[in-house]
Amino acid sequence: MKQIISIIAIVTIGFVLWQLVPIAMPSGFGAVTHHYVADGLKDNGGSNLVTSIVVNYRGFDTLGEVTVLFLSVSGAAFVLRRRSGLEVQEPVPASEIVQTGARMLFAPIVVFGAYIFVHGHLTPGGGFQGGAVIASGVLLLLLANRDRALPHGLLSWVESLSGFGFVLAGLAGLIVAGSFLANKGVLPLGQWNRLVSAGVIPIIYILIGLKVGSELSVLLDVMVHAAGDEEAN
Amino acid sequence: MNIVTWLNLVDLLVCLVVIISAIGAAVHRNLLAATVFAGVVSLAISFLFLRLAAPDVAMTEAAIGAGLSTVIFLIAVRRTEEVEGKDQ
């Protein structure tokens, strides 16, 4: 009965939402968007406009987003903490090939992830994507070596300091340019399409990458080990 | 038929893949399979993101939506049940 109502409700709401399709049709840019597109390069010196928006114009969102990730990882760890009645998973030893392969692949993967977020202001990709790539390296390690813990101390330091660094970068903007997370006026914007350009954007994006990478790694670790491995504290 | 039309056809096809996989994810009783279907949805969508001139989003969706998310799902499935109960 409830399921029938549900289906009917979903179909009905489908019709309601269908009204929105015309709104979704292409229309001109608004003034704000126009500014982003027209002046994004001038403002921030990075060629990737999305990055400009994510890190500078709407950098505050991104700070929040990093917080969300931090919070949800903390939350998941909290939910899956010790004494939560979960069975400890028996470690299934991975095969020698996987273990060796994992160890060999880990470093290149991390380097690749770092590459992605270092170039975030120039090319597609950035902190999130790079962070995710790093996390996939960690996943590989986890798959290979379930019984051996990750370098928690290191992860913890990276996790904390990168987030703190993000806030510090914001505060630097506040102190130097009078506005939290400001870019213009804090560091020189540099030349177009250079690695070292776009002011603080690459720095922040690197921090984001580290933050996301470490967070996702911890998340994977938490999910895999759950009760077997207590939250850092 | 020019290239644009072809690409449009591909888009249509991918969209169909998205929808079918989504239905698969919704109905398949094997939770591992359903998870994989969900991953396919994400992957196909990340392709669509590319077509929507959103490489950044595409990368993110591929890495996080299709990759990481799926992995977490798989871990969760492994830690619980792999098959949906009969009356569920």
Added chain:
Amino acid sequence: MVNPILLIGVPLAVAFLLPLVDMLGRRTARAVHLLTLAFELFVAGEWLVQFLHGAAAVNIITGGWAPPIGINLRLGPLEAALVCLAALTGIGSALYLAHHEEVGSLRGLVIQLLLVTGAIGLIMTRDVFNTFVFLEISGIGTYSIVIFGKERSALEAGFKYIALGGAASTFFLLGVAFLYKITGTLNLDDMIHKLPMAVVAGTGTVLLLLMVGIMSELKLFPLNGPAIDLYDGVEPGVMALIVGTTVNALFFVFWKISALYTGPAWAAMFASVGMTTFLVCNVLAIRQTRVRRMLGYSSSAQIGLLVFLVPFVKSGEVALSAIALLLVNHTFAKAGLLWLAGTHGGEKIKEWKGAFSDSLALRIALATFVLAMTGLPPFPGFWGKWQALVGLAQHGHGWWIGAVLVGSLFEFVYYFGWLKEALTPAETVPRGAVGSPLSEVFGSLLYAGLAIALGAKVLMQVWGGFKTPAIFLGAAGFVLLFIRALPERFKAALTLVAVAWVAWGVFAGARACPLWDIRGFFLVMVLFGAFVISVAGLGIPAERGSFWGLFLILVGSIIGILYSSSLLGFFAGWELMTWSSYLLVSQGRHGPKAGYLYMLFAAAAGLLVLGGMMVAESAGVTTLAALVSLSGGVALAAWGLLAVGFAVKVASWGAHIWAPGAYAESPDLFTPFLSGVISKIPIFGLAAVVARIAAPSVATAISSISVAHILGWVGGLTAFGMTLLAVFQEDMKKLLAYSSVGQVGYVVLAMALLTPLGWTAALYYAVNHFLFKGLLFLAIAGVIYRTGVRTFADTGGLIKRMPLSFIAVLIGIIALAGVPPLSGFAGKWLLYEALMDKGWLFLTAFMMLASVMAFLYCFRLIHSIFLGQLKDKDRNVREAPWPLLLAELLMVIPILALSVRPQLLIEPLQHLVTGVFGVPGVRFASAATMTTHFGYFNAAAMMALVVVLFLVLLFILLTVGPKPTKVKQLDIVYAAEVPPSPEELQYAWAFYRPYERAFAPLLKARVTAFWHGVVDVVEGVAEAGRRFYTGNAQTYVLYSVLFILVLAAFGLAR
């Protein structure tokens, strides 16, 4: 000033660093956490002070870009206040949770801090998508922290909450994205500006999605299922944190975003959804047996009320401060209650018996929060509700006011039901704060203190400063509440001094205020009554330490009523009187149960009075004096509501069922005041409030009938019905209770005459009743104090042991019966003359019957206690303590004076009545003979006649015939048998059995059955209604979808 961005930046940085800080030790981490919150409080508080001194709100830009290019935040007075609240609650909860190992862990600390930060972000941000981000922070923070609680319950509740939250954030995100598409901006202010010009087909749907997203976060009906589970399942300290941070912030988000919603359709939607939530949740809360679940429903209801008010505030009809006060009030009280609930640990309401009986501060805090939650003064919610209702009234939203009042009544039902349990002494060792460290209860005490301080501040704006008698006595009482070490008799002496001091001040300044206007008249009665009670308190120690403090507060509140010239001041005093007397009633042995019933009816009376005042406000009337300007339907409605309200408060027939319990079970020391003084305040209300409105007439099928006449019959029925019931009581206090209510019925009847003579009769009768009923209750208090029993079957023959008490009762009942030569007859005489003068013939005869019936219980009272056979167990009973006798003497003297010279009272009344009607009530044919149109009466001559007859006959008795020998107690004519023991000889039980049989048809408890029926219906509705919350996560998500569809069906999706 500190840059407000740091309000978010600093806690974020600290949260990120906390895992590193924790390596230095958990204590350090906790300290850093607390320091951060203190920093927030300091910064926001500093800004708040600036804003209150008129500083403009500040805009904070981020990324170096002014809005709408960049994201901006705003800190204004509202924001600063909310941030302060969030920080304060954060501190309170942090201290509380520090005692709960797990949530006090590192992760717990991080999540707590981020919850506060998320809320601050929600409060300050002016960007729609940024709002979404902070919504997610708050949401995830909540999802994470709620896991702390009872394992499975918290898990279940948390999952449901995530599920609904997931749906909600999808709706919200879709709404934001489409709004961006429509307006081309994400900045809220920009969007508000651009949206009206950019409306396209489907905009309504987009707005609807956004709104449903917010509404389900706000836990409005029907989307509040998971939230209520959360309250139930999650550690209450955590919920307190969420209430103080997220809930407030979400409401503020709603407030900000609602600027996008223009037009009457949306306003109607907000109002309807809010009010539905308020009503439904309050009704459903009634049937809850679990404390925190009940609190959950209450929270939903309160937020519903706030949401309801938003469109009216937007339209300028209701003052913004109304919402602010209500929100602050809710935060204080709800967070405080949750902390207390956690400290106490009782999950079921039943487990709260004797709660915190070892901690005065916590008990005061609990009472404060319950009073604040139910919108009683002086707490902020009261003023907020008043402002809200005034705004609604002035713009013709009468039905909405009615709905608010009905919903509020339900609040009283469940909150005071809970308080009743808490006030009931526990049979076993009570649970409570045994050894709870100060830091755990710090938050509750802080919030209780803030609620009191804030409330008192507003009250003093309304009533005046410490120099006014009302505030002075209230403050003195409040101080006295906390003094535990002093003996009760000493506290009584302090009370005596305080009352005497105020009385001296009042009467010394009497030249300034005409004492013999209606206020002065009641003022004398109140102060005299309070004085007598304090004297009696020197003899009988109060049983509870809070007696005298509450008593002073009560007296202060009554004086506040009398002094008030505005409707608000009057009503504030009225409600203060309600709760302080309620708490005093609850101090009796079975007081909490009786007090609960008392409170319910008093609350209903208060809401009726409030409704009547709102009708007056709707006509622009704000002072008592301006009530005369009312006319037509407004006058009828105001008159009716106020009169019914006052009639309920005097326990008129139909609403009388609260009275016997409240009178009988209240502390013996308090009952004289309850019966003597408090029952007169509604009479003051009739005189000073209702009577100012020209009594309108109601057209009926036959002829139009004055509403005053109806009120007169209510009074008459009360007088008759209560007298009849009093006759059959087996409990001396219950007998006097029914008698009291009946006697006040006469007063109501006489007031309703609205003639000079009628008022003379009413006020004379009121004073007389105050004197003799106070006297009787005092004397009975002495008897109970000495014998320890209250039922007639357990006493008898006490005249031999307590002759002075006997004389007091004798004088009391003769005055009560209205038999010449004592003062009571003048009251009866005036009443009948007035009734006949008005032409209410049937009522005259009816009242004559009722008066004669009073003889039955009068005799019963004195006989069963003092006459007949002295019981063996009472052979060593001593006379009542001398202070009590002194108090009785203080009452006896005026009675005797009035018996000889009723003019002592009548003459001032002549002035008073002339002041009101322009003509005096009676005339004096000679110095001693009163005349009316109908008759005449010379009290002095009559007294002389009686005294002479008495002396002559006594002389005959003593001189004629043989000298009588005194015989022993059992030496009676007993058919030549040896009489059995005194216990068997005393004819005291079921004294009027034949009479009872004769009146059997009238005595069926119809009224009680009626109220039981009402209760059954309400509980039935609540019981059926709460099935709506099936407990299934999917159902709740389905509700959110259906909610959109329903609203779309109402045409909002355009």
Added chain:
Amino acid sequence: MPLGIKIAWSFLGVLVAIAYGLVIAGIIRKVMARIQGRIGPPVWQQFIDLGKVIFQRTATRHGWMFYLAPIFRAGGGIGLYLLIPVVIGVPALSNFSFNGDLLLVMYFIFFGSLGMALGAADSGHPHSPIGISRGLSQMTAYELPFALAMVALAAQVHSFSIHDIIMAQQGGILHWNLFANPLAAIAAFIAFLGMNMYAPFNIVGAPQEIPVGPPTEYNSIFLSLMMSGRAILAVAKIVLYMDLFLGGAHSILAAFVKTIIIYFWSVFVGAVFPRFRTEQAVRFFLGWPTVAGIAGVLLVLIR
């Protein structure tokens, strides 16, 4: 008229009224006996009884409240008598009636009963309170028709003054309230039966079952005062009825005739009907007599 002379006249009036009351009580006993086929006591038997109790050799008492019953009983009767004008136009026989109106009189009727109840209850004898319980119950019951009748009369005359009521009845027998408002009169006269506690409403004293109800423990001078009080109370009530319904009296002779008529009304009823139990009495008075009283008031309202 100087107060001293007035007091003297009143004192004389009281003595006469007591004697008259005792005589008619004797008459009623005689008549009742004859109706029941007995010879019955002599008419002056009441005087013999009174003398007997006064000169009893021993007297006993209980507590000090015990004294109150006779005083209140006699005081109530005398006071009531003193507040009612016996013969209009003769100041000496209008007593102290200018100090209070009908309302005062109505309340003074209770004065004696209540006082006696208080004193009697002090004796500790269970029969006293039982009798009081019955008496008070009955008192409230007849009060309703009585009050209705009084209200009707007062409304009719627009005064509670007994003088005004008498004056309004002058000018012929049809102006008597007995005929001017027969419904109120019916109510009042039925109430009268209960008020005097004559048969069939005499369960209070309840001869045969309980020795003598409230006065059970009394003897000697106590009892004699009570008997006197009872006698004058009866007379006072009859005089009141005469004033209210039979147009008062302009001479002592008229007063004598009219009071005898009223008295025999109650004797006649008492001889015909069996005694009511308390609850029956209560129900009875709240039934048709009340309806009659209401109708009497309506009659006034319609006029």
Added chain:
Amino acid sequence: MMAGNELYVATGLIVILIGFATVLVKRNLLKIVIGFSLIDSGTNLLIVALGFYPGRTAPIVNNPDMLANRASLLVNTAKVVDPVPQALVLTAIVIGVGVTALMLAYVVRLYATGKTLDVRQFGRMKW
């Protein structure tokens, strides 16, 4: 041929609806989470499609002259798609994975306490 982005918008909507259907109809906790994941994906697709302009390129400036030349910058506004929805979705994806992870953690815990994934077994708190 459709010239706009209806296809993507429609696909996004349908995925959202399928996700909702899963959440409402399926009783398996994991399936419900999968449903939410589908809703997220659909929403993201929908939002990116909102900012799509057929025929335009990704919002990346690939001509250095633009810095100097205001006019060509303005031309650029007609060449690239709207970057804002992309930025929003970037954020939304990360938030989505966070929420999903938390939900899964809940599911794992619920399973540990109840040894079942049937959502009906977790409705003991009600009314």
